[in-house]
Amino acid sequence: MDWQRLDRKATEALIQKAGSASVLFSAQTSEARRATLPFLDNYALYRLTNYAALPMISLDYLVNENTPQNGSAVFYLDGSTTPILHALRNDTFNLSEETVIPYVNFFYKNAPDPEGDIYVIEDLESLVFFDLLDMEQQGQLRNNFTAPQIIKHSDGSIEVKACLVYQGSLVKGDVFVSKDGTVRINNIYMMIRSTPAYHKMDH
Amino acid sequence: MNIDNNHKTESELQGPFSQMGQPGALDALRHEHHEVVLQKARETLGKVPTGQTLLKLLERYKFPINVLRGKEITYLSPDEKSITLFAPPEYNGLESIIAMALGLGIRELEQALMGATRPTEDMDDITYCQRVLTKSVDITKYMCILANEFHELKDDKKPLDKVIELGHGDVYTAYVNKVSYEEFVDIFVENDIEAYEKNTGNSE
Numbered sequence: 001m002d003w004q005r006l007d008r009k010a011t012e013a014l015i016q017k018a019g020s021a022s023v024l025f026s027a028q029t030s031e032a033r034r035a036t037l038p039f040l041d042n043y044a045l046y047r048l049t050n051y052a053a054l055p056m057i058s059l060d061y062l063v064n065e066n067t068p069q070n071g072s073a074v075f076y077l078d079g080s081t082t083p084i085l086h087a088l089r090n091d092t093f094n095l096s097e098e099t100v101i102p103y104v105n106f107f108y109k110n111a112p113d114p115e116g117d118i119y120v121i122e123d124l125e126s127l128v129f130f131d132l133l134d135m136e137q138q139g140q141l142r143n144n145f146t147a148p149q150i151i152k153h154s155d156g157s158i159e160v161k162a163c164l165v166y167q168g169s170l171v172k173g174d175v176f177v178s179k180d181g182t183v184r185i186n187n188i189y190m191m192i193r194s195t196p197a198y199h200k201m202d203h
Numbered sequence: 204m205n206i207d208n209n210h211k212t213e214s215e216l217q218g219p220f221s222q223m224g225q226p227g228a229l230d231a232l233r234h235e236h237h238e239v240v241l242q243k244a245r246e247t248l249g250k251v252p253t254g255q256t257l258l259k260l261l262e263r264y265k266f267p268i269n270v271l272r273g274k275e276i277t278y279l280s281p282d283e284k285s286i287t288l289f290a291p292p293e294y295n296g297l298e299s300i301i302a303m304a305l306g307l308g309i310r311e312l313e314q315a316l317m318g319a320t321r322p323t324e325d326m327d328d329i330t331y332c333q334r335v336l337t338k339s340v341d342i343t344k345y346m347c348i349l350a351n352e353f354h355e356l357k358d359d360k361k362p363l364d365k366v367i368e369l370g371h372g373d374v375y376t377a378y379v380n381k382v383s384y385e386e387f388v389d390i391f392v393e394n395d396i397e398a399y400e401k402n403t404g405n406s407e
Contacts, residue, residue, distance in 0.1 A: 019231060020229050020230065020231040020232060021229070021232060023229065024279070024281075053279055053281060054311065054321065054335070054338055054339065054342070055277060055278075055339075055342070057277060057279060057289075058275075059273070060274070076232070076272075077274060078232070078272035078273060078274065078291075078292065079272060079273060079274030079275075079291035079292050079293070080272070080291075080292040080293075110274060111274070112274055112291060113293075114291065114293045114294065114295060114296045114297050115296060197360075197363070197364040197367040197368065197372070198367065198368070199367060199368060199369070199370045199372065200368045
């Protein structure tokens with residue numbers, strides 16, 4: 001995720017938009033960041049972080065940037081699929097071969113599965129815990145890894161056959177993304193059952 | 204302004220923290236299963252010795268606890284008189300992590316009772332930083348204690364995985380190896396700087 005840091009004025013504006021959560025933030029001690037989402041035209045991802053809170057706290061929002069100030073829709077990403085699907089309905093959902101993997105990873109990052117992380121592995125170099133696997137597991141992964149294969153269906157949905165981090169395991173699976181943004185994963189084949197715990201970076 | 208997640212329209216409240224305790228200030232973010240999440244967190248925290256000690260404090264002082272919706276499990280106690288927990292809508296299986304967050308929230312209130320209150324803007328920079336460090340080291344140590352107890356006594360590794368995910372893996376190892384307080388602080392600071400740089404891209 002390419003985050004762009006916002007200035008004090010933009011931070012204040014975002015705090016105003018944060019609704020009742022605005023009581024958690026002040027422009028003096030908080031920072032706002034923005035990231036473009038390739039699968040949405042009007043909504044962008046915004047993050048408010050209060051560095052003075054112990055522990056520091058971050059909340060994420062989907063903000064429609066192209067509606068009048070008073071009518072702008074802001075969705076708090078609360079961990080459920082609801083705000084994501086609402087934003088998609090209020091915008092043009094650009095689901096394509098280029099955007100489907102960013103969308104799937106965004107979807108599961110913001111509506112996380114309680115059993116553990118889910119994301120598509122595009123290449124082994126970007127797998128943050130690869131070096132933490134033992135040599136046998138690294139070899140097993142290198143031998144079985146396949147780059148994501150993307151199939152567009154006539155109804156507009158897209159299927160991605162890919163290697164995934166899935167609830168703490170490394171699997172192969174078929175990820176289906178429908179035109180309305182719902183995501184489901186089928187045909188899961190286990191590659192490595194248990195992945196090492198690792199420090200998550202904010203990507 | 205509409206926060207549309209639940210089609211709720213709210214009157215806006217402004218300002219940092221000071222109004223958190225006002226009735227209704229965060230109602231729009233309240234977790235749908237507030238009572239259940241809290242009850243499960245208390246029950247789970249009570250399964251480990253340090254959790255039991257912290258719960259005694261909670262029972263004695265009856266700190267108010269609010270549970271809000273959030274994709275990350277964490278806590279806040281900005282007024283040092285109440286605890287705000289963030290828990291995801293799907294919380295089953297995450298009870299021990301939420302319990303750890305509750306335990307740390309209680310510990311932070313205990314810090315305040317012992318005089319280690321939140322730093323204030325009128326403090327000089329050194330005092331301010333010392334206070335932040337003292338409180339953060341203590342909370343991180345308690346995080347390690349609780350994660351270790353869940354792992355060792357309840358065969359539940361989820362809190363420990365959370366500790367590592369937060370970037371405190373080396374600190375946890377230091378705790379388990381019973382290093383001196385000074386060495387523990389050094390490792391904490393080193394890890395904290397590294398985590399900050401990774402998360403923000405700042406390296407100054």
